[in-house]
Amino acid sequence: MLTFTLGTFAIALNHLLLISALALATLVGWRVAKRGGENPESVLFSLFLLGLLAARIGFVLAYWAHYRDDPWQIIDLRDGGFLAWPGVIALLLATLLRAWRRPALRKPLGAGVGSGLLFWLLASLSLSLYEQGTRLPDIVLRNAAGETVQLADYQGGPLVINLWATWCPPCRREMPVLENAQQHRPDLTFLFVNQAESMQSVSTFLETQGLSLSNVLFDGGGRLGQAVGSMALPTTLFYSAEGRMLGSHLGELSEASLARALENFDSPNSAIQAAPSRKLPCPASAIC
Secondary structure, three states: OOEEEEOOEEEEHHHHHHHHHHHHHHHHHHHHHHOOOOOOHHHHHHHHHHHHHHHHHHHHHHOHHHOOOOHHHHHOHHHOOOOHHHHHHHHHHHHHHHHHHOHHHHHHHHHHHHHHHHHHHHHHHHHHHHHHOOEOOOOEEEOOOOOEEEHHHHOOOOEEEEEEOOOOHHHHHHHHHHHHHHHHOOOOEEEEEEEOOOHHHHHHHHHHHOOOOOOEEEEOOOHHHHHHOOOOOOEEEEEOOOOEEEEEEEOOOOHHHHHHHHHHOOOHHHHHHHOOOOOOOOOOOOOO
């Protein structure tokens, strides 16, 4: 399961874990403060924001080549571009500084930060291990010609599977990024699995947007999203040549966040030699 869904509301599990860690840290810090000390609630929230800021700055610096031509993307957090370790380091250093300056905060703040950080690390590790233990679903889809195809037919090389819809604004914004990646990474097979829309509406959308995509598939019942446990769009899945999930990304992809996600795969040269991209035949049409 990649998202937690309640009615029409869906949130990525990694985001939910982060919020839960903050809630746990606040609760533990408050309980410890009741036995003596200062309530660290406001301090914990400010440390949380500081950690997020440091994680974002670390990500931007690490992938600066993708931001330098369009610096405004730095403040566009919708791509989910964060590096955990700079955020954790900044959080710990700031915690030590606050505790040194305010002795009454030491025990409550230390207990809160320690419990929240431990919960987040263990839960994130468990989620990552769970994801990497899942396999490529056995799902029947349709191609642009209306023919049925098995998702497993594309197995044999690294796969990037994007779940999308034309009515989804983040899906529309990330399409040029994915199109560019498909053109420049022939070692990978990109599948664009449309969710519950007609072939005509998708063809019209791609034509009006000037997008040239290979491997556009149709999932009329949204079964793929259900199989991988994600009801949010867009969702992008990354599978090894053996059909094992390497990672996932919920939400909009930027050039930087996609570059980071593609690091799950081998280097381009070795990947090309090991398993060239596969593309099933399709008829002459606007999409295939």
